[in-house]
Amino acid sequence: MEKSEIGKLGEEIACKSLSKKGYRVLERNYRKPWGELDIVAKSPNGTLVFVEVKTMREGRLQPEDQMSRAKIAKMRRTCSLFANEHAELFRDKRGWRIDLVAITLLDDGGEDIRHYENVC
Numbered sequence: 001m002e003k004s005e006i007g008k009l010g011e012e013i014a015c016k017s018l019s020k021k022g023y024r025v026l027e028r029n030y031r032k033p034w035g036e037l038d039i040v041a042k043s044p045n046g047t048l049v050f051v052e053v054k055t056m057r058e059g060r061l062q063p064e065d066q067m068s069r070a071k072i073a074k075m076r077r078t079c080s081l082f083a084n085e086h087a088e089l090f091r092d093k094r095g096w097r098i099d100l101v102a103i104t105l106l107d108d109g110g111e112d113i114r115h116y117e118n119v120c
Contacts, residue, residue: 006105010055011038014101017113023049026089035078039101048089048096050079052119055103063102064114072098072120 015025022044030037039051052075054063075098083089083096090096097118104112 006055006057007053009105010053010101010103013055013103013111013113014039014051014053017101017115018051021115030078030082032078032081035074037075037078037082040082042089045094047094048083049099050075050082050096051099051101053101053103055105057105058107063104064100064116067100067119076120 011028015028018025018039018041023041025039025041027040028038030040037050038053041049041051043049052067052071054066056063056066079096079098098120100116100119102114102116106112
């Protein structure tokens with residue numbers, strides 16, 4: 001499985017996991033020249049959530065290891081732009097946050113999903 005296929009699979013797994021937790025996925029793969037948002041969702045309490053998905057095969061490294069300061073800075077900029085373009089999503093004054101969903105594809109065919117809220 002190629003890296004892009006692993007990424008797409010991870011996003012599908014993350015969307016299903018978030019939906020089971022009561023999140024409503026609003027948009028996927030929002031792109032701007034300086035950054036991309038994997039998933040934009042509303043949490044069960046109405047907070048707008050920008051979700052970065054990191055997916056890796058089972059091994060020595062963890063998906064969480066892929067969240068660099070540069071990646072977080074790009075995400076913040078892209079999140080701010082999205083929020084400014086979609087003010088209607090803030091009717092309840094709950095604001096927004098950035099979450100990380102880290103997925104490890106296990107050798108036995110399963111997956112280990114970890115959801116970190118408000119990572120930065």
